[in-house]
Amino acid sequence: QACTDSTLIIKPGERAAIPTGLSVEIPEGYEIQVRPRSGLAFKKGLTVVNSPGTIDSDYRGEIKILVINLGSETLEIKHRDRIAQLVLQKVDQIHWEEVVTLKETARGTGGFGSTGLSTPTE
Template sequence: MCEKIKVYLKKIEGAEDLEVPKYMTNGAAGVDLYAHVKEAVILKPGEYKIIATGIAIELPEGFEAQIRGRSGLAAKHGIGLVNGIGTIDADYRGEIKVILINWGTGPFSIQRGERIAQMIIQRVCQAEFVLTDSLSTTHRGEGGFGHTGQN
C-alpha cells in the first residue's frame, strides 16, 4: 500500500452542501466528484458540457489528479468524458470541472450533487528530453497500430 499524502481541498462558494470526495471502500482507487450545478443540466445525445464539481485542490509537487468517467454512467446511459482522462496538475488551484458527453441515444439529466466522475491521485515525474539523431533498436522497431495482427 502507498503512503498516504495530504491533498488540501477547498469548497467553492455555493458548494457547501455538496459531499467532500471520499473513498467508498478500503480498496477503492478513486473518489467520486459531484455535480455543482444550480439546477438540472440536460445533455442531449451527442452534446457535451463542462460541469463544475464545487471543489479545488492543492496537490503536492510530483502528483496529478486524473479525472475519469464513471463506469455506471457509461454502461447505463452512455455518459463519458470528452477527453477520456483529464489531468489536474499540481500547480492548478481553480475549480475542478469535468467535460461530460452524452454518447447515448436519449437525453440525460445531471442533478445537483450527482456523482459525475471519479478522481484518482497518481505520482508523476517530469522527463528530460535529449535530442538525438538515432534511437536504439528493438524487436518491435517502428511497428505501430495493429502491427501484431490483433484487431
Template sequence: MSNREYRTTNIELGDLSVTSSITVKIKKVSENSLNIPHYATAASAGVDLCADLKETIVLKPGENIKIPTGLAIELPGAHIVALVFARSGLASRYGIGLTNGVGVIDADYRGEIQVLMQNLGSEPLAVNPGDRIAQMIFMPIFRAIFEEVNELEETARGVGGFGSTGV
C-alpha cells in the same frame, strides 16, 4: 470509511520511493458544494466528483457540457497529478464519457475542478445536483529529461504501430 482508516505505505521501486497516501488540501468554492470526496471502499482507486448544480440539467445525445464540482484542490507538490476519469456505470449504461478523455489537474492549478461531460448515447441524461459525475485519482508523475539522439535502439517491434501486435 474515514481517511484515518487508511494506512500509509512506502513503496520502493529502485531509486523511486512512493508513499501510498498523500494529503490533498481541498476548498469548497461554491455555496452549493455538498460533500468532500471520499473513498467508497478501502480498495477504491478514486474518489467520486459530484455535480455542483443549482438545478437539474439535461445532457442531450451528442452534446458536450462543462459541469462544475464546487471544489478546488492543492496537491502536495509538483510530483503529483490528479486525473479525472469517466465513471464506468455512466459510460456502460448511458454512453456518458469525458469530452477530453481524461482530465488532468496540474499541481499548480488552483481553480474549480470542472468535468467536461459528453453524451455518446442515444438518450438524454438528467444530471441532478449532487450526482456523481466522474472519478478522480492521484498519481505520481515523472518529469522527462529529453536527450536528442540521431538513432534509437532497435527493438523487435520496430516502427510497427496501430494494430501491428494484433487487433
C-alpha cells in the same frame, strides 16, 4: 459530484463542463486524474471527453468535469449526481533527450494492429 443549482441537460453528442464546487491544493509532483465512472459510461454513454483528464498541481480554480454524451438519449445531471472519479497520482518529471536515431526493436515501426493477434498458420 455535480454541484449545480438546476438540472443540467446534455443531449446526445453534446459536451458540457459540469461544476463540482471543489477547489483543491494538489501537492507538487502530483496530479489529479479525472476518469469516467464505468457504469455511467457503459449504461448511459456519458464519459470524460479527454479521459483521463489531468488537473495540474498549480491549478487553483474550481474543478469542472468535461463530459460528452455518446449515448442516444438526453441525460439529466442533478445536484450531487456522481459523474466522474478523481485519482491523485504521482507524476515523475523527466528530461527528454533528442537523438538522431533510435535503437532497433522486433516491432520496429509497426503501428496499429501490428501486435496482439497472431496470424493463422497453414
